[in-house]
Amino acid sequence: MATSWDFDTDVVVVGGGACGLMAAVHAATHAGGVDVVLLEKNERWGCNAELASGTLQAAGTRLQQAADIDDSPEIMYGDIMRKNHGRSDPAVTMALCRQSAEMVHWFIDHLGLPLVLATEIRRIGHTRMRMHAHPTRSGKPIVRALRERLAALPNVVYADNTPGRGLVTDDQGQVIGVLVGPDGQVQRIRCKRVVLATDGFGASKEMLGRYIPEMRDALYVGAQGNTGEGIRWGMEVGAAVEHIEGYQGLGYVHPTSGTRINPGVVISGGIVVNRLAERFEREDQGYSEWAGVVLGQPGGIGITIWDERIQRLYAHAHTMVESLEAGTIVRADSLEELARHFGLEAAKLAASVEDYNRGVERGCDRLGRELLERPLAPPYYGAMITGGLAHTFGGLKIDVHGRVLRPDGAPVPNLYAGGGTAVGVSGDTPDGYLSASGLLTAYGLGMIIGQHSARTLREAPS
Ligand SMILES: Cc1cc2nc3c(=O)[nH]c(=O)nc-3n(C[C@H](O)[C@H](O)[C@H](O)COP(=O)(O)OP(=O)(O)OC[C@H]3O[C@@H](n4cnc5c(N)ncnc54)[C@H](O)[C@@H]3O)c2cc1C
Numbered sequence: 001m002a003t004s005w006d007f008d009t010d011v012v013v014v015g016g017g018a019c020g021l022m023a024a025v026h027a028a029t030h031a032g033g034v035d036v037v038l039l040e041k042n043e044r045w046g047c048n049a050e051l052a053s054g055t056l057q058a059a060g061t062r063l064q065q066a067a068d069i070d071d072s073p074e075i076m077y078g079d080i081m082r083k084n085h086g087r088s089d090p091a092v093t094m095a096l097c098r099q100s101a102e103m104v105h106w107f108i109d110h111l112g113l114p115l116v117l118a119t120e121i122r123r124i125g126h127t128r129m130r131m132h133a134h135p136t137r138s139g140k141p142i143v144r145a146l147r148e149r150l151a152a153l154p155n156v157v158y159a160d161n162t163p164g165r166g167l168v169t170d171d172q173g174q175v176i177g178v179l180v181g182p183d184g185q186v187q188r189i190r191c192k193r194v195v196l197a198t199d200g201f202g203a204s205k206e207m208l209g210r211y212i213p214e215m216r217d218a219l220y221v222g223a224q225g226n227t228g229e230g231i232r233w234g235m236e237v238g239a240a241v242e243h244i245e246g247y248q249g250l251g252y253v254h255p256t257s258g259t260r261i262n263p264g265v266v267i268s269g270g271i272v273v274n275r276l277a278e279r280f281e282r283e284d285q286g287y288s289e290w291a292g293v294v295l296g297q298p299g300g301i302g303i304t305i306w307d308e309r310i311q312r313l314y315a316h317a318h319t320m321v322e323s324l325e326a327g328t329i330v331r332a333d334s335l336e337e338l339a340r341h342f343g344l345e346a347a348k349l350a351a352s353v354e355d356y357n358r359g360v361e362r363g364c365d366r367l368g369r370e371l372l373e374r375p376l377a378p379p380y381y382g383a384m385i386t387g388g389l390a391h392t393f394g395g396l397k398i399d400v401h402g403r404v405l406r407p408d409g410a411p412v413p414n415l416y417a418g419g420g421t422a423v424g425v426s427g428d429t430p431d432g433y434l435s436a437s438g439l440l441t442a443y444g445l446g447m448i449i450g451q452h453s454a455r456t457l458r459e460a461p462s
Contacts (some may be wrong), residue, residue: 005194005282006187009035009157011453012178013195015229016040017047017223018139019419019449020197021146023201025448027195028156036156037189039165039180041225047143048199048391048420049442051334054139055121055320056107056443058100063117063132071128080425083125083434086265087243087427095400096425096444103444104132111145120313123435124286131436138318139439142351146388165413171172171359174413174419175237193453195412196404197446200392200420202247211244212392218295221250221258226391227249230421234396235327237415240407246393246428248292248438252304253388258368259323261285261304261383262314263435270306271356272385274298277339277348277357284368289431291387301320304384307355307376323383326330330382337345338382386437391438393424416453418445428447428455 011027013020013202016038024038058064059076071123076097080088086196097252114135121131133410134141150156165186168177177190201207204227235241266272274280274297281293294302313450323329332338339346359365365372396404396417403411404422416421419442426432 002432004188006189007037007188007189009037009191009193009210010457011036011193012189012191013038013197014178015199015419015421016043016158016160016362017197017199017419018049018143019151019421019446020195021143022443022446023111023158023195023197023416023418023450023453025146025149026311028449030451030454032454033155034454037191038150038156039162039164039178040158040160043160045225046223049439050140050143051221052139052439053137053317054134054142054437055118055137055203055403055437056104056115056227056439057126057130057434058099058104058132059097059128059130061117063104064130067117067119067129069129069226071130073100075128076100077131079127080434080437084425084427085430088425089187089423091400092398093425095448096440099242099448100225100440103211103447104445107142111149113142113145118344120264122264124267124284125434128315136318139318143322155251159166160375164198166228167237169237173238174414192457193416195449195453196230196234196396196415196419196421197419198228198230198416199223199226200217200232200395201387202226202391204228205258210382211394212247214391215247215389219253219255219258219386221253221260221388221393226420230417231395234404234415234417234421236410237412238406239404239412240397242394242423243428244394244399246424246426246432247430248390248426248433249288249430250388250390251287251290251294252385254323254326254328254384255301255386257326257328258388259326259328260319260384262317262319264314265304265306267371268310268313269275269376270304270310271376272302272303273344273349273352275344277344279352279353280366282367284371285367286431286433286435288433292430293387294385295387297455300386303344304383304385305338305376308373311381329381332382333379335380338380342382343382393426393428393432395421395423398422401452402445416449418442418449
């Protein structure tokens with residue numbers, strides 16, 4: 001039981017990434033708004049939302065309507081559930097699908113972001129064109145706009161370099177405050193609601209070793225600050241946890257630089273060979289499950305190969321720009337030149353590409369690939385890839401308002417969680433990830449939590 005406090009506010013949000021920023025803005029502005037303190041461990045380390053391509057899935061938007069795309073929250077729900085093998089909470093999943101169009105419209109109308117329907121972004125499992133993104137295809141402009149919006153709000157304190165350290169509860173188990181600050185200078189903030197938005201535990205070797213040992217030593221491409229505190233604190237106050245072994249892999253990461261090849265390259269007709277210059281599995285799989293497929297090849301390495309037509313489709317994507325800048329994409333006039341660069345046997349590479357091209361022309365691929373566009377033609381492009389870890393799926397169980405639940409289904413009083421701190425909509429296996437579900441659960445739940453906390457506090461302020 002706390003006896004003295006250093007600061008008093010309505011809502012404390014822990015974590016200044018996608019979910020935290022969105023929850024803070026909405027709590028501060030919805031239904032008249034309440035006072036908010038947002039704690040961020042270290043903005044300079046970056047959050048996953050900034051590292052992301054910023055691809056947002058949303059159904060029923062006016063951008064889709066303008067493009068004559070017939071989509072709905074129900075169709076999107078079906079796609080998510082098919083991909084995750086029916087393993088996410090139906091009510092929370094549907095609430096997010098219903099929120100998705102409002103979320104995209106809010107970014108455009110209230111943050112002034114020039115989001116577009118990104119028609120070139122094709123991803124496995126989406127039966128409709130519903131990817132919305134910034135023209136740069138980067139997540140950074142969305143995060144920047146949210147931070148600027150927060151800075152302009154008089155009822156928000158944004159505290160960077162200020163890690164949350166734990167929750168304070170009273171003797172009835174209600175959350176009544178947060179411990180904050182560096183070692184030796186820990187302070188106590190009293191508040192009426194706490195939002196845990198510290199993402200998952202991709203940066204914690206200790207938690208990976210315990211819950212996802214096979215990815216403990218994989219190349220982690222997410223933010224360094226995501227060490228799982230929010231999940232641990234929730235467990236300490238009695239919250240239920242689900243799908244803790246689930247994770248999103250990234251199957252197209254360069255092994256040393258960590259730069260990525262856009263997954264659309266393969267969906268639009270690129271192929272992947274191993275160090276023996278052989279294709280090994282149909283490439284038209286989700287990039288999350290593809291991480292494990294590549295890691296199973298000799299040296300855990302693959303070489304993605306594409307051509308000029310495909311390069312033109314994706315050249316503007318921030319992942320491709322960064323890869324080119326890092327020198328990890330190689331252009332070659334012939335397969336022989338490409339083989340020489342990657343140390344592959346030239347005759348075998350030529351045979352693999354020829355075999356694939358014949359399959360495209362026949363409409364029947366030897367490995368069973370269904371997405372067959374056009375035969376590959378010179379000049380070619382290539383990049384070395386491996387499988388990495390992007391983020392973890394498991395977390396605190398929540399209801400449709402983002403309130404954290406105990407194993408008996410009762411809410412932990414005054415506690416919310418969203419983004420990677422809450423259990424996501426991707427189940428407990430890498431192949432459960434439908435592309436763009438990460439930001440849906442982060443921005444979408446941030447919006448839901450911010451609005452719910454402001455509304456309930458306004459209705460019953462004590
Ligand atoms: C390379 C990459 C690409 C991706 N691309 C996409 C995409 O295009 N579309 C999509 O939907 N998803 C994508 N994702 C997933 C998506 O980025 C995440 O699911 C999403 O950002 C999670 O949001 P969040 O708010 O939970 O966490 P984050 O955005 O990671 O923010 C968490 C914040 O909490 C802070 N924090 C942690 N602990 C504390 C503490 N104790 N005190 C204070 N602050 C703390 C961290 O420093 C960080 O700033 C991608 C992920 C990666 C790694």
